[in-house]
Amino acid sequence: CFFLLFSPIVPRDRHAVWASRKFTSPTDIISTVEFNHTGELLATGDKGGRVVIFQREQESKNQVHRRGEYNVYSTFQSHEPEFDYLKSLEIEEKINKIRWLPQQNAAYFLLSTNDKTVKLWKVSERDKRPEGYNLKDEEGRLRDPATITTLRVPVLRPMDLMVEATPRRVFANAHTYHINSISVNSDYETYMSADDLRINLWNFEITNQSFNIVDIKPANMEELTEVITAAEFHPHHCNTFVYSSSKGTIRLCDMRASALCDRHTKFFEEPEDPSNRSFFSEIISSISDVKFSHSGRCIMTRDYLTVKVWDLNMENRPVETYQVHDYLRSKLCSLYENDCIFDKFECVWNGSDSVIMTGSYNNFFRMFDRNTKRDVTLEASRENSKPRAILKPRKVCVGGKRRKDEISVDSLDFSKKILHTAWHPSENIIAVAATNNLYIFQDKVN
Amino acid sequence: MEFKLEAHRIVSISLGKIYNSRVQRGGIKLHKNLLVSLVLRSARQVYLSDPCPGLYLAGHPGAPAPPQQPEESAAGPPAGWGEPPPPAGRAAWPEPEPQPERPAVPEVLRAGDSEPAATVTAAGDTLQGGEAEAPEAAWRRVEGPRETAVGGAGGPAEVSGVFPEGPEAARGPCGCPPGDEDKLSAAPRVDGCRASRPAAAEPPASPPVCARKRGAGWVGGGPADCPAPGSTPLKKPRRNSEEQPGGAAAAAEEEEEEEEMETGNVANLISIFGSSFSGLLRKSPGGGREEAEGEESGPEAAEPGQICCDKPVLRDINPWSTAIVAF
Numbered sequence: 151c152f153f154l155l156f157s158p159i160v161p162r163d164r165h166a167v168w169a170s171r172k173f174t175s176p177t178d179i180i181s182t183v184e185f186n187h188t189g190e191l192l193a194t195g196d197k198g199g200r201v202v203i204f205q206r207e208q209e210s211k212n213q214v215h216r217r218g219e220y221n222v223y224s225t226f227q228s229h230e231p232e233f234d235y236l237k238s239l240e241i242e243e244k245i246n247k248i249r250w251l252p253q254q255n256a257a258y259f260l261l262s263t264n265d266k267t268v269k270l271w272k273v274s275e276r277d278k279r280p281e282g283y284n285l286k287d288e289e290g291r292l293r294d295p296a297t298i299t300t301l302r303v304p305v306l307r308p309m310d311l312m313v314e315a316t317p318r319r320v321f322a323n324a325h326t327y328h329i330n331s332i333s334v335n336s337d338y339e340t341y342m343s344a345d346d347l348r349i350n351l352w353n354f355e356i357t358n359q360s361f362n363i364v365d366i367k368p369a370n371m372e373e374l375t376e377v378i379t380a381a382e383f384h385p386h387h388c389n390t391f392v393y394s395s396s397k398g399t400i401r402l403c404d405m406r407a408s409a410l411c412d413r414h415t416k417f418f419e420e421p422e423d424p425s426n427r428s429f430f431s432e433i434i435s436s437i438s439d440v441k442f443s444h445s446g447r448c449i450m451t452r453d454y455l456t457v458k459v460w461d462l463n464m465e466n467r468p469v470e471t472y473q474v475h476d477y478l479r480s481k482l483c484s485l486y487e488n489d490c491i492f493d494k495f496e497c498v499w500n501g502s503d504s505v506i507m508t509g510s511y512n513n514f515f516r517m518f519d520r521n522t523k524r525d526v527t528l529e530a531s532r533e534n535s536k537p538r539a540i541l542k543p544r545k546v547c548v549g550g551k552r553r554k555d556e557i558s559v560d561s562l563d564f565s566k567k568i569l570h571t572a573w574h575p576s577e578n579i580i581a582v583a584a585t586n587n588l589y590i591f592q593d594k595v596n
Numbered sequence: 597m598e599f600k601l602e603a604h605r606i607v608s609i610s611l612g613k614i615y616n617s618r619v620q621r622g623g624i625k626l627h628k629n630l631l632v633s634l635v636l637r638s639a640r641q642v643y644l645s646d647p648c649p650g651l652y653l654a655g656h657p658g659a660p661a662p663p664q665q666p667e668e669s670a671a672g673p674p675a676g677w678g679e680p681p682p683p684a685g686r687a688a689w690p691e692p693e694p695q696p697e698r699p700a701v702p703e704v705l706r707a708g709d710s711e712p713a714a715t716v717t718a719a720g721d722t723l724q725g726g727e728a729e730a731p732e733a734a735w736r737r738v739e740g741p742r743e744t745a746v747g748g749a750g751g752p753a754e755v756s757g758v759f760p761e762g763p764e765a766a767r768g769p770c771g772c773p774p775g776d777e778d779k780l781s782a783a784p785r786v787d788g789c790r791a792s793r794p795a796a797a798e799p800p801a802s803p804p805v806c807a808r809k810r811g812a813g814w815v816g817g818g819p820a821d822c823p824a825p826g827s828t829p830l831k832k833p834r835r836n837s838e839e840q841p842g843g844a845a846a847a848a849e850e851e852e853e854e855e856e857m858e859t860g861n862v863a864n865l866i867s868i869f870g871s872s873f874s875g876l877l878r879k880s881p882g883g884g885r886e887e888a889e890g891e892e893s894g895p896e897a898a899e900p901g902q903i904c905c906d907k908p909v910l911r912d913i914n915p916w917s918t919a920i921v922a923f
Binding site for chain 1: 602606609613621622623625626627628630631634638639642
C-alpha cells in the first residue's frame, strides 16, 4: 500500500516544530521545492527571495526515532526586489525555481532564479578556523609588529559548524519576459533558462552571454497565440530538451539539429475533446509543468485538471491520463473569477517512475500508481500530521450523499493550494509545500 | 439570455483582470494575460452572437462565411454556463444586413481573398462548431483582414469574412435540430439556432453597434437590449477591434519591436481612466489614430453607469475600448 505516514513536519519556522505563527507574512509563501540528487538536501524558495535548505539527519544509534528528519541547514537571501527604472517595472524577488547541480566536491551548488536573473549559489561548510595568527590577535585586531617576539604557525581548530552560501555566478539581463524554468543539463556544464517566449542556453562559467536556442516570439506580437510554460533537459541526452506551451502542446528539440531549435523534432499534442469545450478550455489545457521520467523514456505534463504521461515515441496522444480533480470542471467560471484557474501546479515522479504526484486544493495532494492504477488523495495539514501519524486518505464528494469523512466540493478551501511538491530521488520521502508550511512525509518503516 | 449575461460577466471580469494586471508587482504576466484575452474573445463572441433585433444590421449579407450547420457543433455546455434557453423562445431573427455595407464587402474580398476565406471558415467554426481551434480561428480572422485590407476596408473584411452566405443561410428559429442545444463551443450559442444566422457570425461588425448601447446595460446590469435597427450608424469595424483580444496580452508586448517587455498596451487597453489606446491602435494606420483620439475623450467621460453612446467618437471605438469606457 501506499503512502503513509510519517515523521515530523518541518515548518518553515525553524525555531519550534509546533510554533504556530500568528501572522504569516506573504513573503513566506513557498514558491519552489527541490531535493538534491542524493536526497540529502531539500531546498525551498519563497516569495521573499529567500532560500532555506534542509539537511537530512544522519542515522544515529542514539536517536533512532529521529532517523531521516530534515532540519534547517542553511538560509540565505537569494534575490532581492529590483526596480527596472528604464521600463518602470518592479522585478519580484520571488524564487521561481531552484535546481541543484550534482555534487562534485565538498560544496553544494544550486541554481535559483526569479523572473529575470539566475544565480549560482555555493553552499559550503566551515567547521574549522585558523587560530594563532602572528600579525593579528584572536579578535582580529592587528598587532604591532614591534611587539611580536616569537612566531608560531597558525593551526586549524574545530569550530561550530557554519554553513555559508555565496553567490558564485549571476546570470542576468538575458530575459525580456518572465523566467518560468531552469534545467541543468546532463553534461553538468550547461543549463537552460526559459521565459514566456525564449529559451537560453548558458555555460556555468560564462555569465555575460548565453545562446538563444528557442524563440517563439512572433514578428508581430499581436499574432501571439501561445507562450512557453515549462522546459527541461533530457536526463541523459545532453542534446535533447522539451518545452511545453500554453496551448497544451509539448515540443521535443534536438540541439544538434540546428543552433536555433525553433523547429521541433517531436510535437506532442492530444486532440481536444469537443464535448468538453468551454470558455475556459484554453486555460485549462495550458501545461503548467513538464517533467522527464528518471528513465528518460517518458514525459509527464500537468494541466489544470489532469496529469498526463507521454511516451516519447508517441506524439499523438498521451499513454496515460489521470484526473486530478475533475469535479472542478463545472466550477471553472468561479475559479476563473477568483484566479484559481491560473494556478500552476507542478508534478513529480518517484524515483522508480512508478508513482506520480501532484497537488490540488484544500491542501490535498494526489498520488497515482501507474502500475496498479490506484490513486490516493492525502492532506497536508497540521491537524492530520502528528509525528508518526498515518496520513489518512481523503475523498472529495462530488454529488449526492456525502459520507462521513468526505468533503464536499463546495467546502474545499481554494486558498489552500499545493502547487509545489518534491519526491526524494531514491526513497519514499516527499516534500509538500502548503502555502508557507513545508511538510515532509515518508513511507512508514517498521 | 442567460448566456448573454454570463458573457457580460465574463467580459467584465476579464477586463478587470487585465486592468489589475498593470498594477501588479513584477509587471504584466504575458501568459496570464494571453489566457484572459482568449476568454475575453470567446465571451465577447458569445455575447455579440446573442440574437437581438437589429444586432445584425451591422452585418453584411454578402459575407462569404458559410455558417456551419448546427449539427456540426459538438461541444457540450461549457462549464459555468447555465442551460441554453429553449430555441423556441428566440426572438425573431433580424433582417439581413443593410445594403450600405455591401459595397465595402466586395472590395475587401478582392483585396484579400485567401485570408478572408480562411477567416471565414474559422469564424464559422468559432460560432458554429465546437472546434478547438476557435481562438486560433479568431486570431486568424483578426490578422487576415488586417493584413489584406486597406484603410477602412479593413473593417468590412472581417465582417465579410464571417458571412460566406447571405441571409439564405439563415433559418428560422428552431430550424436547427433540437440536439443543438447541447452543443456548445468556445462561443456557446445561446440557443440552438444561432448558428443558422449568418449575422451571428458577425462579431466584428456588431460591436461598434451594440457595444455602445450595451455599455450602459453592462454596467447597470440592465437588459442588454440591442439598438434598434438602423438607429446606430455603422462604422466600418476597426481591424483593431479584433486585434485587441490578442492584443490584450500580446499587445502588452507589441509596442516594442526590440526587447522590451512593454506593457503599455495592455494598460492602454484597459485603462479606464484616460490613457489613450494609441499603443494598441497604433498598428492600424489611420484607424489607429482616429481611435486613439476618440479614446482620449471616451474614458474621460466614462463613469460607471453612464451611457456614452452620445459621443460621436464611440462610433470609432472598437468594442474593447467601448466596453472599457462603459466599464
